[in-house]
Amino acid sequence: MIPRHFQIAITMLLLGILISGIYIIRITHKEQAKTQLAADERPVAPPVGGKQERIQVLVAYDEERALRWRETTVFMPEERSLRAKEALRAVLTQYLQNPSPHPLGKGADIKNVYLVNNNTLVVDTTSQFADAHPSGILPEEMTLTSLIETLSANLPDVTRVKFIVDGKERETLAGHVDLMSFYDVSAVHELAKEFE
Amino acid sequence: MPWSKKLAGLLTTFVLVSCALLLCGSLLNLLESAHPRYSKELQFVFNFGNFAIYGNFGNPRRVTDLFNPVRLEAGLLSGADPTRQFTIYTPQSAYSIEVLERQGQLYISLMDLLGPLGVTGIRPNGNNWTLQLNKVEAHFTEGKDTARIRGSTVDLSGGVLVESGRVLVPMNSSFAILSSLLHKNVDFHPSGRRIFVDNAATRFTTELKKSDRSSLVLNFSQPVNPSIHQEGNKSRLVFKREPLVSDLISQPFDDKTIRSLNFSEENGIAALTIIGDSPLNVSLGSDGKTILVQAVPSPAPASADLPKQAPVAQPSPEPPASQPSQQSPAIPAQTQGHSTPAYFVMIDPSHGGDDRGAFLSDKVDEKELTLAVARKLKAELQDRGIAVRLLRDADINLSLEQRAELTNAQHAGMYVAIHAGAPGQEVRVYTPALASSPVVADQSIVKATQFLPWETAQAAFLSRSQTVAQAVIGELQKKDVQTVRLATPLRPLNNIVAPAFAVELSADRTNTQDLLNPRIQAMVAAAVASGIAHARSQIEAQK
Numbered sequence: 001m002i003p004r005h006f007q008i009a010i011t012m013l014l015l016g017i018l019i020s021g022i023y024i025i026r027i028t029h030k031e032q033a034k035t036q037l038a039a040d041e042r043p044v045a046p047p048v049g050g051k052q053e054r055i056q057v058l059v060a061y062d063e064e065r066a067l068r069w070r071e072t073t074v075f076m077p078e079e080r081s082l083r084a085k086e087a088l089r090a091v092l093t094q095y096l097q098n099p100s101p102h103p104l105g106k107g108a109d110i111k112n113v114y115l116v117n118n119n120t121l122v123v124d125t126t127s128q129f130a131d132a133h134p135s136g137i138l139p140e141e142m143t144l145t146s147l148i149e150t151l152s153a154n155l156p157d158v159t160r161v162k163f164i165v166d167g168k169e170r171e172t173l174a175g176h177v178d179l180m181s182f183y184d185v186s187a188v189h190e191l192a193k194e195f196e
Numbered sequence: 197m198p199w200s201k202k203l204a205g206l207l208t209t210f211v212l213v214s215c216a217l218l219l220c221g222s223l224l225n226l227l228e229s230a231h232p233r234y235s236k237e238l239q240f241v242f243n244f245g246n247f248a249i250y251g252n253f254g255n256p257r258r259v260t261d262l263f264n265p266v267r268l269e270a271g272l273l274s275g276a277d278p279t280r281q282f283t284i285y286t287p288q289s290a291y292s293i294e295v296l297e298r299q300g301q302l303y304i305s306l307m308d309l310l311g312p313l314g315v316t317g318i319r320p321n322g323n324n325w326t327l328q329l330n331k332v333e334a335h336f337t338e339g340k341d342t343a344r345i346r347g348s349t350v351d352l353s354g355g356v357l358v359e360s361g362r363v364l365v366p367m368n369s370s371f372a373i374l375s376s377l378l379h380k381n382v383d384f385h386p387s388g389r390r391i392f393v394d395n396a397a398t399r400f401t402t403e404l405k406k407s408d409r410s411s412l413v414l415n416f417s418q419p420v421n422p423s424i425h426q427e428g429n430k431s432r433l434v435f436k437r438e439p440l441v442s443d444l445i446s447q448p449f450d451d452k453t454i455r456s457l458n459f460s461e462e463n464g465i466a467a468l469t470i471i472g473d474s475p476l477n478v479s480l481g482s483d484g485k486t487i488l489v490q491a492v493p494s495p496a497p498a499s500a501d502l503p504k505q506a507p508v509a510q511p512s513p514e515p516p517a518s519q520p521s522q523q524s525p526a527i528p529a530q531t532q533g534h535s536t537p538a539y540f541v542m543i544d545p546s547h548g549g550d551d552r553g554a555f556l557s558d559k560v561d562e563k564e565l566t567l568a569v570a571r572k573l574k575a576e577l578q579d580r581g582i583a584v585r586l587l588r589d590a591d592i593n594l595s596l597e598q599r600a601e602l603t604n605a606q607h608a609g610m611y612v613a614i615h616a617g618a619p620g621q622e623v624r625v626y627t628p629a630l631a632s633s634p635v636v637a638d639q640s641i642v643k644a645t646q647f648l649p650w651e652t653a654q655a656a657f658l659s660r661s662q663t664v665a666q667a668v669i670g671e672l673q674k675k676d677v678q679t680v681r682l683a684t685p686l687r688p689l690n691n692i693v694a695p696a697f698a699v700e701l702s703a704d705r706t707n708t709q710d711l712l713n714p715r716i717q718a719m720v721a722a723a724v725a726s727g728i729a730h731a732r733s734q735i736e737a738q739k
Contacts, residue, residue, distance in 0.1 A: 144685075
């Protein structure tokens with residue numbers, strides 16, 4: 001006959017093992033879900049200083065094959081490269097919502113914007129921006145045109161724009177449109193007219 | 197209660213507690229291998245479990261890493277030298293991978309090595325990593341210098357390393373891994389960092405034709421496309437993707453103009469260096485298998501000794517009002533003396549190989565569709581008496597740079613890129629849009645070198661490209677095909693030194709059947725061919 005206190009101890013231990021097991025399985029699932037989310041979602045950006053401003057953004061509408069100007073309110077810092085970054089992120093916000101007029105892959109974001117010689121911007125995007133971008137001449141061209149036109153509208157002094165992906169040069173955005181060149185803003189104005 | 201019963205109770209409790217903690221430790225190990233990035237919850241469980249027990253049953257290195265995840269990332273980045281590369285040649289493709297230095301040895305990523313051969317992933321199980329290729333399994337263990345492939349033990353000549361989920365193996369083990377896994381002939385050149393699978397090799401023979409102006413003819417077993425570097429009297433031909441091999445290292449010639457030919461291979465690249473008494477002129481034959489090397493003639497223009505020289509005429513640039521010196525920008529001036537009157541259209545079935553292009557539906561890849569349409573366009577153009585070449589006639593990898601280089605090197609009279617995409621229910625005809633101004637910083641450099649900026653090489657041909665595009669649109673509209681004409685910074689249109697445009701068949705993703713319809717493809721191909729034929733006569737008339 002097993003003593004009563006023994007029975008209680010064994011029961012407690014077995015319960016402990018069972019609870020530990022359930023807890024570990026639960027956090028395994030939680031961690032896996034977190035990893036998935038981390039890969040999917042935009043990286044957490046530091047809070048932006050500056051005052052709220054209404055800015056113009058050029059938004060691509062795939063179904064109508066058109067680019068349209070929209071107004072949006074964002075916090076715009078004083079510093080020009082940060083202003084450029086926030087303007088670009090305002091465009092991407094439009095594309096990342098659901099439903100989206102021009103869907104981009106999850107995680108598409110602007111990592112940094114570098115201002116060179118006061119008139120040239122180098123835009124560093126996340127790898128998801130290019131990796132998960134829908135491949136096709138039209139969608140790729142509309143993305144770049146909307147971003148460059150938005151930059152031009154909010155930073156009129158900028159004359160040239162270059163895109164890099166995750167700090168590195170890439171031949172094309174998603175197999176078609178050139179990412180190696182520096183884009184002349186005036187040349188992009190002409191491209192934008194085709195989508196009016 | 198008697199003391200013996202108390203002792204038995206204590207012992208049982210100890211055994212049960214140990215079992216419970218052992219179970220927790222094992223579960224933690226499983227959890228860790230499933231998810232190497234550690235969370236706060238995990239640390240909590242770790243502490244809640246038992247430091248000692250986990251330490252005993254877990255991996256001590258991981259315990260350290262658990263508290264210093266930043267070190268993992270730093271370790272991954274350190275020692276990576278982007279200039280070091282290792283090239284793998286197979287009969288189908290060639291690819292270069294990064295070489296890392298670890299523990300005084302050169303390492304490569306196992307997935308970089310095997311991914312292009314068909315391995316889709318490596319399954320981790322604790323310290324063990326398993327991969328599969330065509331039902332053949334290979335097992336690697338972190339820290340061990342052997343692997344199990346096809347049930348046999350393979351010596352890796354160094355321990356397996358794992359960095360942030362990436363399995364690294366010594367570069368020198370690539371021979372053993374590939375030969376065991378593929379069961380094919382593998383030839384490893386460790387000093388050149390090159391490996392050849394399944395007899396992939398391009399060989400060459402040399403023939404020196406002696407005269408006042410001797411010429412050296414190199415005949416290759418496969419088409420080649422080397423980049424050519426001139427340094428004084430030395431010409432260096434660099435073969436980045438070709439599996440060029442040679443038994444001879446240096447071949448001296450008893451000649452006054454061409455002194456020697458040297459073969460070298462290093463850092464995953466092969467090179468031929470030809471040394472002469474004076475600057476040399478290197479030109480590639482039209483079939484890509486012959487290279488002619490001659491001394492640059494001093495007063496008189498070069499005469500083409502090579503019978504297989506590119507049988508095409510370089511269309512002269514448009515009336516060069518602003519840029520009088522612009523000629524073929526991507527081609528050295530020396531090669532331009534070899535033009536012949538033939539004219540051909542270069543058709544580029546976009547994408548191919550690993551590059552599937554736009555996703556149209558589960559059943560349709562852009563790369564397949566573009567090849568089908570390109571073949572139809574080729575037949576239509578030939579029916580109209582226009583010579584045609586396809587940039588690819590199989591599912592092969594061809595970079596955008598290579599597409600432009602091949603088109604320019606062969607002096608195509610026109611370039612057509614075929615694409616397919618979504619959304620839309622139309623045929624879109626794209627003309628090049630230069631991303632930046634074609635004005636170069638220093639025209640004197642252009643004048644002196646006869647080279648133009650690669651990114652704006654199309655500049656002199658823009659209006660001809662638009663003429664062709666307009667003619668194609670006209671022919672498509674005659675067949676009641678809905679069309680759109682757009683300008684686009686599409687690669688490699690801006691690098692082409694000829695009238696260039698792209699045709700894109702479009703469909704909505706829910707309705708891609710029309711794209712697959714051979715009758716629709718043939719109709720579009722016929723209209724594009726008519727447009728090209730029409731535009732060609734227009735352009736000739738303008739000239």
